[in-house]
Amino acid sequence: MTRRGVRVLTGLIGLVLLIGAGLWIWQVSSRPASAEDTALSYLRALESGDAAALAAVSTAAPETALTAFAAADERIGDVTTTAVEQSGDTATAEVAFVLAGERHTASLPLSQVEGSWRIDAAGLGSLRADTTAGSFVRIGDATFAIGEKVALFPAVYTVTPAPRDLLSGQADVIVLPGESAAVSLDAALLPEATEAAQTALDEHLAECTTGGADVPSGCGIRIPWGTEFRAVSDIRYRIETPPSLTLTPTGFDAEDGVLIATVTGTGQDGTPRTTTYRTESWLLRGDASFTETSVVLSPW
Template sequence: MTAVRRPRKVLLVLAVSLIVMGVVAITLLWLFRSPQATARTTVDEVFHGLATGDSDAISAAGIRVPDAAAQAFAAAEAYLSEPTITQLVKHDNSATADVTFQLDGATHTTTVQLTHADGAWSITEGLWGTLTATSTQGTHVAVGDALMTLDEQHPVLPAVYTVVAAPSSFLGGSATATVLPDAGGEAAVTAQLHESGRAFVQEAIEDYARDCAAVTTALAERCGLTVPWAADLATLESVSVDIERMPRVELAEMKPGADTADFSAADGVVIVTVSGKTTAGSDEEFSYRSPQWMLTGTYSFEGDELIVRVR
């Protein structure tokens, strides 16, 4: 069989063609990855995340989203829509982009600043807004799972947020705030105590009363157990407390701006039995029944907790 030899000219043409194709491919890749195209893509990706409520997509575009901001954003009432880049201008390793969008029934415009570093573009200014809230009760408000302290500016992504009184298990009341880029949104919450709040304090006081009754070597302090045992005994050796009826809790209204309010738990019935030695040296036992057993103290909302303190 005779071998077929390819002419050297053909091989040279093939080699040159491959080189040309490689140069074209590299040129196209460079064009598609040019700074302006990459800056535009970054803006598109970030605003797509803002429009879809996807903080992960925003993080993937090089923007660090703190946990609290991500939790609030996930629970937002409404997101922006129709984001459109109207102008993008590149300056070496920086760029600016004008973006229009719809939010809360109106058209808005923002200018974002971008920088190019380590081979990637990222938005550095013009994206974040702030949310400030007040409430007539408590120390915090909540947006979704995010707790926010009162009267402070919290960085959040642009969206419409529903702000609720905290802790929401015990307080009702909400307000809505629209937050725009480079702007602040405000929410003023009028909080109302739920019946669940009074029930929680009642349960806490009953647990406390049972702890008072569990003390057997002395009259427990701060338990409202005042009995005249010293009139009958010289020394007190043991105590037994029988609760016939738990005190009933009443909560004073918390004044606007206050952190704490009073409570009283009254109309309890308790029998206290004491034993010890009399002045004559004999062992004796005496029982005292109190039909007006009372405990008093304060309650407060701290973060997402309801705190009960007995005086």
């Protein structure tokens, strides 16, 4: 074979080897991730705070859990997998990591979804919260009802009562894979809560005093017209001093209001009559509750 032929043959052999190597790399890179690879990807996403990666390797990634995870105070670190057991379309990965200064171990359940391994919902932890004031708690921008078991990704979280601008208090909680955590908040009313409740009361009193022939219920209005009127055709109100409100986590008292009521109708003698009544001890009481964003008064 001539020298030129040798060079051509060598080039062809190199080309074949290059194509073969490229095919091998393509096959390896396009091969679905193993259960162990997926478990490691999940741990590393928890470690880095990558919510998109968590959603990609989880069978269930609740939006509220992803929102809360974005506000986690501390994430896991020093992650490893120690063993993986696979049986058909399910697997369990034994993993270890550091969280809140301690090393923890956990079992992550996996299942195959459309040919790819995913971490099952049992790989998340859960939290049940309670509070001395309000019906909701917050983690970052995520809001949860008290007493409700909610799924969360493993991390350390700060839990606060809601609404945040009306209630104070906080507690830290560690959420671990496959485990349930509980937290009880000692919540307190902020001055803004009383201000918001007074505003809500004033709006309610404005509705109470729009006027009409009937005395509205749930308004604390008592008019002793029965001994002077046979029938009432109209009542006009003027609030001279609104009742001053005192708020508790579950109720309210509003006292020392001054209300003027002018009653028009038919007197006991059958003639037209108009009489003005002045109440200097106008008061209301009722229940108070908190939604995710505001305080709600329910007068008795």
